[in-house]
Amino acid sequence: MNMKNYAVITGASSGIGQAFAREFARRGISTIMVARSEEKLNQLSAELESKFNADAISFPMDLADLSSRSSLVKFCATNNLEIDYLVNSAGYGSNGLFHKLDIQREMRMAELNCLALQELNYEFVKVFLKKKRGTIINIASTAAFQPVPFMASYAATKSFVLSFRLALHRELKGSGVNVMAVCPGPVGTNFFDNAGIKSSPTFPSMHTPSYVVKKVF
Numbered sequence: 001m002n003m004k005n006y007a008v009i010t011g012a013s014s015g016i017g018q019a020f021a022r023e024f025a026r027r028g029i030s031t032i033m034v035a036r037s038e039e040k041l042n043q044l045s046a047e048l049e050s051k052f053n054a055d056a057i058s059f060p061m062d063l064a065d066l067s068s069r070s071s072l073v074k075f076c077a078t079n080n081l082e083i084d085y086l087v088n089s090a091g092y093g094s095n096g097l098f099h100k101l102d103i104q105r106e107m108r109m110a111e112l113n114c115l116a117l118q119e120l121n122y123e124f125v126k127v128f129l130k131k132k133r134g135t136i137i138n139i140a141s142t143a144a145f146q147p148v149p150f151m152a153s154y155a156a157t158k159s160f161v162l163s164f165r166l167a168l169h170r171e172l173k174g175s176g177v178n179v180m181a182v183c184p185g186p187v188g189t190n191f192f193d194n195a196g197i198k199s200s201p202t203f204p205s206m207h208t209p210s211y212v213v214k215k216v217f
């Protein structure tokens, strides 16, 4: 029987999710690393397994694809993996006048940032409640706290994450299941390129992904 403890980490191929994968591995916690970029996940898996005494399972999938999302939960159940943590870091943003953006991309963003996160919270809260133990770390943003013109959809998705977490946290009080929302300001990752923010913004402080992770642990 596999007695290792696992963390499921979405968005593990890059940025904040990757930093979480490294930190869990460093602490001897095995990881199931989810993102679309199979090659990047495989490289990270090889690196973490060679450095640390923990499994680092690469699980390539598109979380914005509703029909394939259940495969992750099924994989964990079928293999009797002892999941103690879920980190929802997969996500992206966009930038510009809402009515000029690509609506298909905006809708996929809502599917990923909100609905995939919602579904994984649903599935893993049930798993964690059965054993009265488990932690869910949902990556929101400082964009969650107010409307953000030119990032209208993105900020709204992050408000969803924060509001959802606050309610779940209350519902689960005393159950042994902890649901968190992390609200970073600007972090130096691929996020800005992917959001179409061309010129490097001169934010007063751009944190590193590992800084965000250290604040959580």
Ligand SMILES: NC(=O)c1ccc[n+]([C@@H]2O[C@H](COP(=O)([O-])OP(=O)(O)OC[C@H]3O[C@@H](n4cnc5c(N)ncnc54)[C@H](OP(=O)(O)O)[C@@H]3O)[C@@H](O)[C@H]2O)c1
Pocket: 010, 011, 012, 013, 014, 015, 016, 017, 034, 035, 036, 037, 038, 061, 062, 063, 064, 065, 088, 089, 090, 091, 092, 093, 112, 139, 140, 141, 142, 183, 184, 185, 186, 187, 188, 189, 190, 191, 192, 194
């Ligand atoms: N960077 C910031 O300033 C900042 C600030 C506050 C909050 N955040 C939030 O932090 C989280 C992580 O972002 P990051 O800054 O680390 O950016 P990042 O480096 O671009 O990482 C995004 C991750 O999401 C994955 N992803 C994107 N679409 C996916 C899909 N359809 N299915 C599965 N995985 C998908 C990407 O992997 P693949 O491309 O391989 O799929 C990648 O691993 C996001 O939720 C973001 O909104 C970022």
